[in-house]
Amino acid sequence: MNYLSTRGHADRKRFCEILLEGLAPDGGLYLPETYPQVDTATLAKWRTLPYAELAFEILSLYIDDIPAADLKAICAKTYTAEVFGTDEIVPLRELEDGVYLEALSNGPTLAFKDMAMQLLGNLFEYELARRGAELNILGATSGDTGSAAEYAMRGKKGVRVFMTSPDGRMSPFQQAQMFSLQDANIHNIAITGVFDDCQDIVKAVSNDLAFKRKYRIGTVNSINWARLLAQVVYYFAGYFQATASNDKPVSFTVPSGNFGNVCAGHVARMMGLPIQTLVVATNENDVLDEFFRTGVYRVRAAVDTHETSSPSMDISKASNFERFVFDLVGRDPAKLRQLFVDDLGLTGSFDLSADPAFKQAAERFGFRSGRSTHADRLAMIRDTEKRFATLIDPHTADGLKAAREQLTPGVPMVVLETALPIKFAATVVEALGEEPARPKKFEGIEALPKRVVQLPADAEAVKAYIAQHCD
Numbered sequence: 001m002n003y004l005s006t007r008g009h010a011d012r013k014r015f016c017e018i019l020l021e022g023l024a025p026d027g028g029l030y031l032p033e034t035y036p037q038v039d040t041a042t043l044a045k046w047r048t049l050p051y052a053e054l055a056f057e058i059l060s061l062y063i064d065d066i067p068a069a070d071l072k073a074i075c076a077k078t079y080t081a082e083v084f085g086t087d088e089i090v091p092l093r094e095l096e097d098g099v100y101l102e103a104l105s106n107g108p109t110l111a112f113k114d115m116a117m118q119l120l121g122n123l124f125e126y127e128l129a130r131r132g133a134e135l136n137i138l139g140a141t142s143g144d145t146g147s148a149a150e151y152a153m154r155g156k157k158g159v160r161v162f163m164t165s166p167d168g169r170m171s172p173f174q175q176a177q178m179f180s181l182q183d184a185n186i187h188n189i190a191i192t193g194v195f196d197d198c199q200d201i202v203k204a205v206s207n208d209l210a211f212k213r214k215y216r217i218g219t220v221n222s223i224n225w226a227r228l229l230a231q232v233v234y235y236f237a238g239y240f241q242a243t244a245s246n247d248k249p250v251s252f253t254v255p256s257g258n259f260g261n262v263c264a265g266h267v268a269r270m271m272g273l274p275i276q277t278l279v280v281a282t283n284e285n286d287v288l289d290e291f292f293r294t295g296v297y298r299v300r301a302a303v304d305t306h307e308t309s310s311p312s313m314d315i316s317k318a319s320n321f322e323r324f325v326f327d328l329v330g331r332d333p334a335k336l337r338q339l340f341v342d343d344l345g346l347t348g349s350f351d352l353s354a355d356p357a358f359k360q361a362a363e364r365f366g367f368r369s370g371r372s373t374h375a376d377r378l379a380m381i382r383d384t385e386k387r388f389a390t391l392i393d394p395h396t397a398d399g400l401k402a403a404r405e406q407l408t409p410g411v412p413m414v415v416l417e418t419a420l421p422i423k424f425a426a427t428v429v430e431a432l433g434e435e436p437a438r439p440k441k442f443e444g445i446e447a448l449p450k451r452v453v454q455l456p457a458d459a460e461a462v463k464a465y466i467a468q469h470c471d
């Protein structure tokens with residue numbers, strides 16, 4: 001399998017080459033040259049496989065530069081009941097007739113990002129050992145990504161993590177999760193500033209090519225193809241649990257920010273998994289909902305990006321969206337560049353409303369969308385607790401609200417549960433007046449010793465810290 005760039009670069013790469021890279025050299029995103037097709041006989045074979053074996057089957061269609069036995073061992077080591085809490089790994093539960101929650105948040109940091117990041121940690125360790133190389137991951141987080149990356153990379157040989165976060169701005173639980181890690185290869189850096197300052201620092205350091213090369217700086221952001229690929233697996237696993245046979249369509253609703261999660265659903269659908277509809281759920285930061293309703297993609301300015309009670313979906317632009325649009329415009333890189341380089345670069349938006357391609361988003365690719373507000377989330381958390389005795393987090397509540405607006409009789413609707421309520425306790429308390437239950441392993445973590453340094457919002461200070469802590 002070869003990978004190409006959405007922006008038309010002539011190079012073709014293999015999986016392990018793009019594993020440790022971010023953007024393609026021309027600024028595009030990597031995609032497989034073709035989507036492997038899965039027929040009904042294959043689906044029948046896969047239906048009864050344990051999760052780790054299903055992951056191996058799907059990953060092997062996209063990865064041909066890791067020996068099969070090694071890839072199988074990596075999958076088996078990653079997706080265990082010990083790490084994810086159950087043998088099913090992503091158990092499905094029915095809320096009411098035809099509406100399901102797929103649990104993706106029982107990994108180490110209680111958000112769905114563990115599903116991909118745990119695999120990435122093991123792939124990185126494998127590939128770095130094979131090359132005899134090291135990698136220093138530099139990241140910026142306002143919560144879920146940073147902790148998922150740290151728990152995936154802790155103790156891994158050849159990898160260090162330098163994770164910046166805005167000082168004092170994460171929830172106490174999130175801070176405790178990250179800062180209580182005592183592993184020598186994990187470095188928490190609290191920046192005096194806001195999340196954008198952290199992102200600017202990461203950008204500034206990555207733009208210093210000499211520094212980047214000397215200190216082998218890498219990232220684990222959501223545009224990484226391996227993360228997306230890992231997420232494809234749970235669409236298959238969810239489908240098998242929601243159906244008794246492989247001729248039944250299923251729809252999925254996905255709480256969305258950077259479009260990484262739902263893009264994996266798109267890939268699963270392109271492979272031939274019988275997905276009827278993919279519902280993109282947004283909060284007040286509705287750049288994606290606006291696109292699917294109107295055909296206009298309009299990136300928001302910082303002042304128009306709202307701080308909401310589903311903060312992991314508070315985005316101004318959706319960094320994975322380019323992958324889907326590439327397929328939408330018939331994989332035409334010139335057209336893609338016109339939209340993402342020329343139009344977005346000049347005006348901050350592009351408009352496909354009059355383009356026949358836009359109709360395809362719904363008709364051919366099955367996309368719908370929905371939007372919710374803080375009041376919707378509170379109402380959804382209350383209703384779900386009251387009627388089904390089930391506690392959901394605010395992001396999953398965004399999903400459930402959008403899902404209810406898109407139900408089709410006879411077609412199961414699977415809502416992806418992207419975090420556990422304990423991670424966003426304040427909003428759950430606001431809705432219900434009570435604290436969500438806390439898994440045993442997280443009891444009292446706020447009181448544990450914290451391992452974090454404070455640095456000013458200055459890229460030079462962060463560079464000096466990295467230089468000091470590399471060997």
Ligand SMILES: *Cc1c(COP(=O)(O)O)cnc(C)c1O
Pocket residue numbers: 111112113144145222255256257258259260261262312313395418419
């Ligand atoms: C990251 C995240 C999302 C958004 O996922 P994308 O892949 O960026 O669309 C939604 N909910 C939670 C809890 C998250 O951590």
